Amino acid sequence: MKDKSRKYKIFRIAMLALTISLLIYFxxxxxxxxxxxxSFREIHPLWLLGAAACTVVTWVMDALVIQTLTGxxxxxxxxxHSAFRVTMIGQYFxxxxxxxxxxxxxxxxxxxxxxxxxxxxxSTLVQKFLVYQTTITLFSLAVIIIRSAFFLSKIQGFFALAxxxxxxxxxxxxxxxxxxxxxxxxxxxxxxxxxxxxxVHIVKKPDETREKVKGQLQFYLDNNKAMKGNRQLTVRVYSxxxxxxxxxxxVPFFIYKAFCNPGAPVVDMISAQCFVTMISGYTPLxxxxxxxxxxxxxxxxxxxxxxxxxxxxxxxxxxTYYSSILVGAFFVLRTGQDKMEPIDLxxxxxxG
Numbered sequence: 001m002k003d004k005s006r007k008y009k010i011f012r013i014a015m016l017a018l019t020i021s022l023l024i025y026f027x028x029x030x031x032x033x034x035x036x037x038x039s040f041r042e043i044h045p046l047w048l049l050g051a052a053a054c055t056v057v058t059w060v061m062d063a064l065v066i067q068t069l070t071g072x073x074x075x076x077x078x079x080x081h082s083a084f085r086v087t088m089i090g091q092y093f094x095x096x097x098x099x100x101x102x103x104x105x106x107x108x109x110x111x112x113x114x115x116x117x118x119x120x121x122x123s124t125l126v127q128k129f130l131v132y133q134t135t136i137t138l139f140s141l142a143v144i145i146i147r148s149a150f151f152l153s154k155i156q157g158f159f160a161l162a163x164x165x166x167x168x169x170x171x172x173x174x175x176x177x178x179x180x181x182x183x184x185x186x187x188x189x190x191x192x193x194x195x196x197x198x199x200v201h202i203v204k205k206p207d208e209t210r211e212k213v214k215g216q217l218q219f220y221l222d223n224n225k226a227m228k229g230n231r232q233l234t235v236r237v238y239s240x241x242x243x244x245x246x247x248x249x250x251v252p253f254f255i256y257k258a259f260c261n262p263g264a265p266v267v268d269m270i271s272a273q274c275f276v277t278m279i280s281g282y283t284p285l286x287x288x289x290x291x292x293x294x295x296x297x298x299x300x301x302x303x304x305x306x307x308x309x310x311x312x313x314x315x316x317x318x319x320t321y322y323s324s325i326l327v328g329a330f331f332v333l334r335t336g337q338d339k340m341e342p343i344d345l346x347x348x349x350x351x352g
Contacts, residue, residue: 019329039311043258051254054247061244063087069124092328130176135241137169147271165278249273272299
């Protein structure tokens with residue numbers, strides 16, 4: 001028990017150090033903090049609060065998706081505050097790991113700590129990711145069809161990068177469909193997850209656990225079928241995800257209005273942010289660092305004056321990215337304080 005306590009203390013210290021380091025980097029690099037502070041003299045606070053509220057809405061909608069998908073297997077037994085905790089843990093690890101690969105494993109462990117069986121946890125995370133990727137792919141396709149001509153007429157060379165991003169998103173959807181409709185592939189992946197959790201001493205009795213993989217997989221497939229047969233559930237999770245993306249893509253518009261700018265159609269600004277997401281989505285750095293800032297500066301030069309463009313980019317980056325690290329760190333550090341014994345997945349029975 002002393003060893004476990006020491007490990008969690010090290011974990012908390014490491015996460016705190018990482019969070020502080022990222023914030024210091026943001027503040028010091030290129031004199032960002034001074035630029036931000038100077039910008040507040042020109043900003044309308046209510047519009048800035050609107051931008052921050054959009055980010056909160058993305059977290060709220062994400063947690064609603066998690067609660068809804070988990071609730072189909074555990075009716076009236078999974079509360080919103082638990083779902084929100086899983087969301088923010090995912091937000092944190094998505095923000096600090098390349099390609100956002102740390103978010104889902106961290107959320108899986110968070111589910112297990114909440115007593116959610118691994119079959120339900122995996123089913124929820126895969127369904128959620130499939131819904132998210134499908135929604136953002138369709139959103140991106142609509143933007144390409146409707147507004148690409150406008151941006152092509154203004155900016156040379158960006159469209160190829162956007163198309164690559166769109167194809168990357170589409171490939172993710174195809175991979176998830178393979179996961180859903182190929183039980184053999186899914187079995188191997190679940191087995192690999194169990195092996196990984198065994199190595200980090202979260203799972204004990206791995207041989208017995210692997211014997212349960214087939215049962216968990218069948219539950220996962222049955223759970224997916226239940227979602228397909230539940231039109232109301234499908235509409236709800238896709239609606240929540242659409243609102244989540246719409247709020248995320250609206251942040252630059254609120255920042256634009258915060259600088260007391262007139263005009264600029266909101267559709268164009270939402271489309272520009274969608275293109276930024278497409279372009280930066282395949283960047284192998286935490287938070288798509290570099291690509292996110294660079295694409296924002298290129299695309300939003302169409303709307304912001306050169307005088308405030310950098311300030312707007314820094315505000316956008318802090319509101320949408322660094323806020324997730326700050327708030328997410330609170331939930332991650334609280335998780336590190338939990339007293340938790342290794343989980344024996346072999347004792348879990350599929351629930352339907």
